[in-house]
Amino acid sequence: MRRLDWEALAPLGQDGRRTARRIGLCLGLSTLWGLCQFLASFLDARQTVLWAARLGERFPMPSFAALLSRTMLGFEILAVFLPLAAAGNYLSHYLETRSIYLMRRLPDRRDLWRRCLALPAAGLLGGVVLALALLGLFLAVYRLCTPWELTAGGAWWGMQ
């Protein structure tokens, strides 16, 4: 399998591999944040409900949507930041010199756009995939670890 040429995915002079690593790190931190946030909310809510049940009180589990609050924060921030980074990549061709003149007269017109957009787009796509995977995981945890009778109205996703 051909090794990926990281340098061809970033503006010339920028370390493509380092940029990719940073994006990967941000995605990893966003995933970790989401996991911790959801687990903390879920376990806290579950604990409250079970304690209430032991005391004879009927206290329904918060809905799945309510427990998702702020779990996707990292991905949301990346979703705003990465397009800014792509714009920054393009504008970097106007800083110090006008390397835009060279990029715009290349026979391969895709090279400029590849260098500006590839890594931010990959980051966005990775963010979407990870966010969806996390949502699936959270749903599975909510469904499997919440006693049916404790969900509001018995609806499996706990929506009010």
Next chain:
Amino acid sequence: MRKHLAVLALWARLKLGKVFGLLVLMAVFEAALFGGRLLRAGEDPPLLEDLLWGISILCAATFLAVFALLCWEPGERRYTLGRLSVSEEAVVLWSAACNSVCLLALWAVQTAAALALCAWYAASLPPEYASGQTLFLAFYRLEFLHGLLPLADWGVYLRNLFLALALGFGAAVQPYRYRRSGKLPLLPAALAAATVVLFPQETANFQDNLTLLLLALLLLVRYGGYLIQGRRGMPDEAA
């Protein structure tokens, strides 16, 4: 003092006009969007949330455009800035002051626009739906409005002020840092992105405020360090 004011006047001339233009455009588009939906609404009064949909996006887009304008400084200015009787670092600080004023102006204009639009909405409601509390409740209930005008939530006022200072400073230091090191710092853009996402403020939610304040503090400390390093005449990384 006159020399410093001359530098401030320079930045004001370069930036204020363009920022003001963007704010006017933002207000006009928001009024058109809001008014269009309000006037097209049927017999049942529409929800304020539905009418405000899109306003927050326009606000975010304007904020990013203003921030990009404040960061952008093409051309080789170091030779000019380095020959002034005012230090380059002082020039950066005055630029930061001007930038913060621009961001505070954005906050003020958006708040005024939101108030006007909500007052228009309240005036259009049938008497049985409106009360003296309609606006007051809207600015507590709706996160975007609460972020703009937090009423008694003083922590949010401080947050907004601190953000304006930090983002203004970050935008001013960015070209300075690039001139000296050849590297484009990412922290100001990251803080701007976080601001867009976390600005709408849920009542009594302190976690988001804390996140923003920590990022802003990190930026101020880190970039303040660059300025101090520059002032002490430490060698440029690019040399």
Next chain:
Amino acid sequence: MLELKNLYKDYRAGHISPQKALDGVSVAIGPGEIVGLFGENGAGKTTLMKCILGLIRYRGEVLLDGEPVTRRNIARLSFATCEHSFFPALTAEGHRDFYRMHFPRWREKRFRALLEFFSLPANRALRHFSTGQKNQFEVILALSQGADYILMDEPFAGNDLFNREDFYKVLLGILEPTETVVLSTHLLEEVERFVSRALLLRRGKLVGDASTLDLEERGGSLTAYVKETYGYEPDRVSRALDRLTEGEEEP
């Protein structure tokens, strides 16, 4: 053959009414010519070059051997500008690798030779070069691309006289018979001996087109031709000084 047919370009930004940068310029430049493009500041020289390269929008036609300039034939044009179009964070070697990837007719031998001739470091980021070195490297890239038409926009700003003289000699020595150079410069007296044709622009219009050989045969010089075409008044300075000193008391 590089043909420009009725080129018009207006600039609107910052002006109340559009400013004409190019006003119906038509000219044909053949292979092997060394063309000097002259004109006062704001005459339209840079705009003309940018139109040829498709870097700005214009009205009219630019044809390369009868075909419009597209991605298929744009590699036949190269550009060296005083604004510099290289990447400041990249080294000379890095640029060489990039150019080789994108321009199949890259001239490796010429690149190495010119780099050595001007003693430019191969592995130092270009932002650490002096202004003169940056100019030299910009021109080296344009000459080594393998283009048939090499456009140079005031490439010598900041280079010393000896450097420029050496450069003209090297250029005349290395250019192939089919390579064409279009050189925009204010250094009229220096390039007089080495251009074969002069194009004069004034306020966006082509006001002069002369072969230096014809001028020589008529006993004239390029400088005299330019002055005549521009309507240069030699006593302008003395008249202005007289007006300035009129009525002043004797010390």
